[in-house]
Amino acid sequence: MIHVTSRSTMTNHLLPIIDIGKPGAYDLVRHACEKWGAFQVINHGVPLNLFSETELQARRLFSLPMEQKHLVARPPSGIVGYGSHRIASFFPKLMWSEGYRMMGSPVENARKLWLQDHAKFCEVMEQWQAKIKILIEKIVSIMLGSLGLTHEEDMQWFELKNGCDRVQCVLQLNSYPMCPDPDRAMGLAPHTDSSLITLLYQGNINDLQVYKDGERWVAIEPIEGVLVVNLGDLMQIVSNGRFKTVLHRAVVNKTQHRVSTAFFYMPLWDVKVLPLRKLVDSDHPPLYQSLI
Numbered sequence: 001m002i003h004v005t006s007r008s009t010m011t012n013h014l015l016p017i018i019d020i021g022k023p024g025a026y027d028l029v030r031h032a033c034e035k036w037g038a039f040q041v042i043n044h045g046v047p048l049n050l051f052s053e054t055e056l057q058a059r060r061l062f063s064l065p066m067e068q069k070h071l072v073a074r075p076p077s078g079i080v081g082y083g084s085h086r087i088a089s090f091f092p093k094l095m096w097s098e099g100y101r102m103m104g105s106p107v108e109n110a111r112k113l114w115l116q117d118h119a120k121f122c123e124v125m126e127q128w129q130a131k132i133k134i135l136i137e138k139i140v141s142i143m144l145g146s147l148g149l150t151h152e153e154d155m156q157w158f159e160l161k162n163g164c165d166r167v168q169c170v171l172q173l174n175s176y177p178m179c180p181d182p183d184r185a186m187g188l189a190p191h192t193d194s195s196l197i198t199l200l201y202q203g204n205i206n207d208l209q210v211y212k213d214g215e216r217w218v219a220i221e222p223i224e225g226v227l228v229v230n231l232g233d234l235m236q237i238v239s240n241g242r243f244k245t246v247l248h249r250a251v252v253n254k255t256q257h258r259v260s261t262a263f264f265y266m267p268l269w270d271v272k273v274l275p276l277r278k279l280v281d282s283d284h285p286p287l288y289q290s291l292i
């Protein structure tokens, strides 16, 4: 995980918006992955009403009393539950945000949060995870295809092994309450994700920013029904540096409580993550060693 702490001036360039249903998508995706490490997707197959229902259920969770949220506090070495964002432990200052993580079925913790009334939350979160996972797999195959690679030959961990997925997915809900002094606080400090890719629904408030060309912060203007794709550290490794992981951050504001969802997609812990063989030759030696 890479992080920097300095703030610098922000400009308003547009993060590419790509219609992934169109044949030209491959070239646009490759270009965005090389230049930005991020892009926005439309024509993605996730119904619009599911965006608003997911946001509504996330808001419902964060508006619970603190004692109740602490019933599902994430243990220090745990993955799921309520608490600060995972990156918070790498920074000396507290961030102006809270988070809630799920992996697979959300039922166990949801039952503790709402004794009677957890069914709708679970139904919506399960639908969101299922739709986003299908979409991510499509996007990863476009990314690989844009480099002349395929799932089957080149990234075998995508295949089912003994009927099981070789990937893991984590859904993180983020909440950024209104902040009385936004210039002196940060919702999420600059970081890269350690996933292969992350799919972000940023809500309709303009507080997500990506770092472009190592020199400026670019605000990602929210557009209804658009999802943001962030490349993570593992994508930079498997693409042998062709694609880059994106540094991003969440700022906060005085007047609106923002909620976002981040869906992290990565191979299982025991999968060897290495630059893909077809991307390595004498002109392009491997830039990274195996992670396990």
Ligand SMILES: O=C(O)CCC(=O)C(=O)O
Pocket (backbone or CB within 6 Å): 172, 174, 188, 193, 200, 201, 202, 207, 208, 248, 249, 250, 260, 261, 262
């Ligand atoms: O809230 C956002 O827009 C960004 C969230 C994020 O970067 C993360 O959860 O890793």
Ligand SMILES: [Fe+2]
Pocket (backbone or CB within 6 Å): 191, 192, 193, 248, 262
């Ligand atoms: Fe992130």
